[in-house]
Amino acid sequence: MRLLAAALLLLGGAVAVSATPPPPPVHDWKITGSEYPQVLSEYGFFVSAAGQIPVPTVTPYRLNTxxxxxxxxxxxxxxIPVGQQAKAQGDGLLDLPVGAALIKTFKLGGKLIETRVLLHRAEGWVALPYVWDAGQHEARLTLGGKRIALAGPDGKPLSYAVPNKNQCKECHGVSGAVTPIGPKAYNLAPAWLAALQKAGKLDRVPTVAKRIPLWEHRTHADAALAARGYLDVNCAHCHNPNGAASNSGLYLGWLESDPIKLGIGKRPVAAGRGSGNLEFDVVPGDPAHSILYYRMASLEGGIAMPELGRAALDPDGMAAVQKWIGEMRR
Amino acid sequence: MRIPTAIIAAVSALALTAPARAKTIQVAAGEGAQGRLQEALIVAQPGDVVELAAGRFALTDGLSLDVNGVTVRGAGMEGTVLDFSGQQGAGEGLLVTSDDVTLRDFAVENTKGDGIKSKGADNVVYYRIRVTWTGGPKETNGAYGIYPVASTGVLVDGCKVSGASDAGIYVGQSKAITVRYNMVENSVAGIEIENSRDALVTGNLVTRNTGGILIFDLPNLPVMGGGNTVISDNLVVANDTPNFAPKGNIVAGVRRGTGVMVMANDGVRISGNQIHGNPTAAIMVVSYPNKFDDPRYQPSPRNIVIMVNSLDRNGTDPQVPGGAQLVAAFGGALPPVLWDGVGTAPRAVGGADTTAWSLNLPAQGTGFETAKPTPLVLLRPLGPTHGMPSDALRRAPVGAPAALDARAQP
Incomplete structure (x- = not known):
């Protein structure tokens, strides 16, 4: 009798395997609930977390820069929850429905370091950081942030900072509310947007007047476009009229056109020693006397920009900005 | 069972005044202080008190608070010290981005950037907070000690700041502000109110800074049009520290020995202060000195009234070109009030306050080298009878909302 039961179970298993298995569902209630899930696997975003292989309803993407x-x-x-759609909003941010989530995993030296999630709940967006364990099996919620000793891309020791929940908002805050920084249509490939629309996850493919160039093509791209794209992505989440750096009057968004707001001939306001004894944010033709470049080239607290999320220099970004300022007509 | 109406009313009143489930979260110094304190600031709910035990908290990163109505309270500005000597990142020691927050009875030391910043944080109270850079005045110190910005309702009371490489207490792009009973020393600027309105700066001691109290308005910022400010009953004494601000910042241009300086504001009253021993000038009223490109910006001061201050031993060693000759020409000390001669002159009610000199600059944005100094007697404020009380003295209320006082009590 027991044997028969075992045989039936085996048979049942075989039948289930031969049919197409339904995709494992994302646990929507974890996204929309009021709790903070303690481990990343609770969401069900990945088939294989260690391999970062998402379930079919979780769509990977890349940014141009x-x-x-x-x-x-x-x-x-x-x-994007089953049966729902993102809405295109012109050049800018895709408007994601309640229940949507943005997931970003950071990998250094071949190891998963942290995964940050942005959850769209009925009361607004919530940003949560998860830090991976040594065995790469699970990532745990780390509300208070953390510093991790790692080797940087240049092999030098790096004190990598996982942001705390509040620091998430410093970058992801617009007028005091947590808001995703991306993805913005002007920083996405047209083909990816078209595919998302075809899959029924986007209401329409937005028309984009001017796209940020692909970062790997920056040396062939117009210097201003490459640098402005870089500044948009790296700086404008704070440096915009509603961001954490609104009081600086320095606005570095892709769509900004006022030269003073972009720092050209603009004096600093609350830079302190971040000014580096220099007078202007950007001096056309003279990156060495531009505060913008000086702060990118520093690793010191109180000087280095961005204030968060950078413990190593970005030589490629510095080169792009240096080229832009250097080629700017005096 | 019938519940008497009076009890219902009493219970309702209690519910209104005491936030539901308000609790005290205690945090001690020692191992893991960074994570424990930051987590407490994150999990706190409106009405909660985050209580910092006495001791020295060794911190490696900036802290932040983003919950409305939280009080962070230490065991006194000498008892609880948040020590940022080992800080690795972030632009300040503590960042507050929520409303109705009270910070009291603790100290912040040696932050890499600013000490405590509150941005877009309405009705904030700083009470008996100390911010110190312990190595004395140095260019490598952080810029601002206490730094509320872009807020409505700011009370800074009973605080002490030393060593800021910009301003000890800096309030920017805000309104309804009271800065009172504080002490600032060894900083470039003692107290600076910038691009702000309706400020009351009273009862403070500012000494051994480069400049004592600065009321500025700058161009190309989202909030401009500073003014309607009262500076009263302060001790502005011996601000004689050489300027150590990194160049490029507006305060790097403040001359050593400036008592009170008003730049490009509309409606400032300076009254009842004791302004003693400031070697360049007791009171300076000037236009924005640089070129600018901003049609919304008004670079010259307007409606500045100086009334009945105690002025003594100022202008004896001014940091201006040809200072020694000027002092000799004026008979041993410069007149207490310096006006750059651009726009309209300040007005004074009488006595020593009327004794001034003008640089007679030909236009806004021209430098000191174009000055043609002459003595000047300031006129009384314009008015219907004998120049007293007049439109220049009539003003909108200044200061933080009175309701904030309840959070600034011993």
């Missing part, structure tokens, strides 16, 4: 994060490789995913 990404934020520099101490040389970490970043794997980005968006989850």
């Amino acid at each position: 990404p934020l520099w994060s101490d040389g970490a490789e970043k794997l980005r995913f968006v989850y």
Whole structure:
């Protein structure tokens, strides 16, 4: 009798395997609930977390030009609940429905370091950081942030900072509310947007007047476009009229056109020693006397920009900005 | 069972005044202080008190608070010390981005950037906070000690700042501000109110800074049009520290020995202060000195009234070109009030306050080298009878909302 039961179970198992298995569902209630899930696996975003292989309803994407994060490789995913759609908003941010999530995993030296999630709940967006364990099996919620001793991309020791929940908002805050920084249509490939629309996850493919160039093509791209793209992605989440650096009057968004707001001939306001004894944020033709470049080239607290998320220099970003300022007509 | 209405009313009143489940979260110094304190600041709910035990908290990163209505309270500005000597990142020691927050009875030392910043944080109270850079005045010190910005309702009371490489207490792009009973020393600027309105700066001691109290308005910022400010009953004494601000910042241009300086503001009253021993000038009223490109910006001061201050031993060793000759020409000390001669002159009610000199600059943005100094007697404020009380003295209320006082009590 027991044997028969075992045989039936085996048979049942065989039948289930031969049919197409339904995709494992994302645990929507973890995204929309009021709790903070303690481990990343609770969401069900990944088939294989260690391999960062998402379930079919979680869509990977890349940005044309990404934020520099101490040389970490970043794997980005968006989850849109079944039966719902993102809405295109012109050039800018895709409007993601309640229940959506943005997932970003940071990888350095071949190891997963942290995964940050942005959850769209009914009361607004919530940003949570998860830090991977040594065995790469699970990532745990780390509300208070953490510093991790790592080797940087240049092999030098790096004190990698996982942001705390509040620091998430410093970058992801618009007028005091947590808001995703991306993805913005002007920093996404047209083909990816088209595919998302075809899959029924986006209401329409937005028209984009001017796209940020692909970062790997920057040396062939117009210097101003490459640098402005870099500044948008790396700086404008704070340096915009509603961001954490709104009081600086320095606004570095892709769509900004006022030269003073972009720092050209603009004096600093609350820079302290971040001014580096220099008078202007950007001096056309003279990156060495431009505060903007000086602060990118520093690693010191109180001087280095961005204030968060950078413990190593970004030589490529510095070169792009140096070229832009250097070629600017005096 | 019928519940008497009076009890219902009493219970309702209690519910209104005491936030539900308000609790005290205690944090001690020692191992893991960074993570424990930051987590406490994150999990706190409106109405909660985060209580910092006495001791020295060794911190490696900036802290932040983003929950409305939280009080962070230490065991006194000498008892609880947040020590940022080992800080590795962030632009300040503590960042507050929520409303109705009270910070009291603790100290912040040696931050890499600013000491405590509150941005877009309305009705904030700083009470008996100390911010110190312990190595004395140095260019490598952080810029601002206490730094509320872009806020409505700011009370800074009973605090002490030393060593800021910009301003000890800096309030920017805000309104309804009271800065009172504080002491600032060894900083470039003692107290600076910038691009702000309706400020009351009273009862403070500012000494051994480069400049004592600065009321500025700068161009190309989201909030401009500073003014309607009262500077009263302060001790502005011996501000004689050489300027150690990194160049490029507006305060790097403040001359050593400036008592009170008003730049490009509309409606400032300076009254009842004791301004003694400031070697360049007791009171300076000037236009924005640089070129600018901002049609919204008004670079010259307007409606500045100086009334009945105690002025003594100022202008004896001014940091201006040809200073020694000027002092000799004026008979041993410069007149207490310096005006750059651009726009309209300040007005004074009488006595020593009327004794001034003008640089007679030909236009805004021209430097000291174009000055043609002459003595000047300031006129009384314009008014219907005998120049007293007049439109220049009539003003909108200044200061933080009175409700904030309840959070600034011993």
